[in-house]
Amino acid sequence: MSLRPPDLAPGEVAALVARTSGRAAGDGIADVTYALVDSPVGRLVTVATKRGLARIAYELPNGGLDEILDQVAERLSPAIVEAPAALDGVRRELDEYFAGRRRDFGLELDWALVRSPFTKAVLQACARIPFGATSSYREMADAAGSPRAFRAAGSALGSNPLPIVVPCHRVLASGGGLGGYTGGLDTKRALLGIEGIGPAATLDA
Amino acid sequence: MSRLPPFQRLLEAHSDDVLRFLIASVGRHDADDAFQETFLSALRAYPRLPPGSNLRGWILTIAHHKAMDVHRGRGRRPVPVADPGEHAGRAGRVGAAGAPGRDPDHWDLVRALPQRQREVLTLRYVADLTHAEIATALGCSEEAARRAASDGLKNLRKDVTNVPATA
Numbered sequence: 250m251s252l253r254p255p256d257l258a259p260g261e262v263a264a265l266v267a268r269t270s271g272r273a274a275g276d277g278i279a280d281v282t283y284a285l286v287d288s289p290v291g292r293l294v295t296v297a298t299k300r301g302l303a304r305i306a307y308e309l310p311n312g313g314l315d316e317i318l319d320q321v322a323e324r325l326s327p328a329i330v331e332a333p334a335a336l337d338g339v340r341r342e343l344d345e346y347f348a349g350r351r352r353d354f355g356l357e358l359d360w361a362l363v364r365s366p367f368t369k370a371v372l373q374a375c376a377r378i379p380f381g382a383t384s385s386y387r388e389m390a391d392a393a394g395s396p397r398a399f400r401a402a403g404s405a406l407g408s409n410p411l412p413i414v415v416p417c418h419r420v421l422a423s424g425g426g427l428g429g430y431t432g433g434l435d436t437k438r439a440l441l442g443i444e445g446i447g448p449a450a451t452l453d454a
Numbered sequence: 455m456s457r458l459p460p461f462q463r464l465l466e467a468h469s470d471d472v473l474r475f476l477i478a479s480v481g482r483h484d485a486d487d488a489f490q491e492t493f494l495s496a497l498r499a500y501p502r503l504p505p506g507s508n509l510r511g512w513i514l515t516i517a518h519h520k521a522m523d524v525h526r527g528r529g530r531r532p533v534p535v536a537d538p539g540e541h542a543g544r545a546g547r548v549g550a551a552g553a554p555g556r557d558p559d560h561w562d563l564v565r566a567l568p569q570r571q572r573e574v575l576t577l578r579y580v581a582d583l584t585h586a587e588i589a590t591a592l593g594c595s596e597e598a599a600r601r602a603a604s605d606g607l608k609n610l611r612k613d614v615t616n617v618p619a620t621a
Contacts, residue, residue, distance in 0.1 A: 252560060252579040252610075255477040262469045269490045270462065278497050279461070318460040327458035328501050330465070 274332030281321060281329040284336035289347050290436040295339050296321055301357030302339055304410045307432035325361055343413065349443060352380035354414045362410040367393060371405035378419045381444045385423045407431060413440065457505050461497055464509055471510070471581055472517045478561040478580040479521035488520045514581045515591040518573065563613050571606030574599050
């Protein structure tokens with residue numbers, strides 16, 4: 250007597266997995282949803298909770314999808330599913346930004362991945378820098394109420410879980426140098442270029 | 455790493471096994487719904503699962519419970535097991551997906567066996583669980599699981615004449 254496992258049709262399982270993830274997101278069973286978004290500066294991993302967008306990660310500089318999701322699982326919840334539909338609004342606004350058709354993001358944000366009050370104050374100050382403008386690490390420290398803590402402000406911006414939407418690329422070194430960036434300096438230059446900030450303002454010191 | 459992996463990874467890693475198991479347990483017609491119910495139930499419980507759990511055994515145990523729900527539901531319906539709609543649906547889909555002249559599907563015969571024998575054979579030959587894992591899933595002794603498997607195979611041989619017995 251031989252009992253072979255039943256055959257599966259090609260694509261059958263992938264379609265069923267997508268339907269299941271979609272229901273998990275739509276019915277609110279998943280705590281966290283994610284979607285991959287292609288962009289001119291490389292693929293982005295976008296992650297949302299029920300409260301809003303919690304993470305945008307440049308896939309490659311951050312160790313790849315698995316490492317990014319492992320960190321989210323550990324710090325927020327492991328109840329994570331891939332659900333492109335749940336992040337449609339995020340994808341649309343990012344697409345518009347990269348196409349030069351959007352200056353401000355209207356997305357709900359979840360700051361759950363930001364633990365320290367100082368970091369949150371710096372990032373919220375950063376979020377107020379308008380499209381096409383720049384600021385300095387010193388000004389960010391000042392806005393967060395600790396004018397002398399500009400190095401700490403730099404670290405806080407470097408830990409920004411929501412790059413692009415919280416525009417830490419608009420923060421440059423005081424001498425006019427480019428400073429650092431979570432997605433790499435080429436990406437920082439590209440984002441500033443989208444906003445009409447040319448190389449004159451972004452010479453690396 | 456003993457932390458719980460992101461659920462999506464679990465879903466992708468075990469989806470083939472769970473779907474095969476459910477097709478064998480309840481037939482193709484009901485397998486899609488049972489698959490979704492399995493993973494949605496698992497997701498609800500997932501954040502409270504102790505890290506380091508045997509995730510494959512856990513998810514197949516949930517699939518087994520969903521299969522029992524389907525069988526119980528059929529018990530309350532006027533035509534149990536040999537649901538003509540199910541057979542028509544399966545023939546159509548297998549014809550489209552598989553090669554003609556493939557081995558006959560014995561799982562419909564397995565589905566007609568007594569409950570315990572049906573459960574043990576499906577967990578053993580589709581999910582590839584050990585007798586110890588099956589015993590955990592079914593809440594019986596390992597010896598009982600072995601006996602049910604052996605009785606089930608004996609019953610199947612009585613039913614099936616065109617399948618060579620394998621050693």
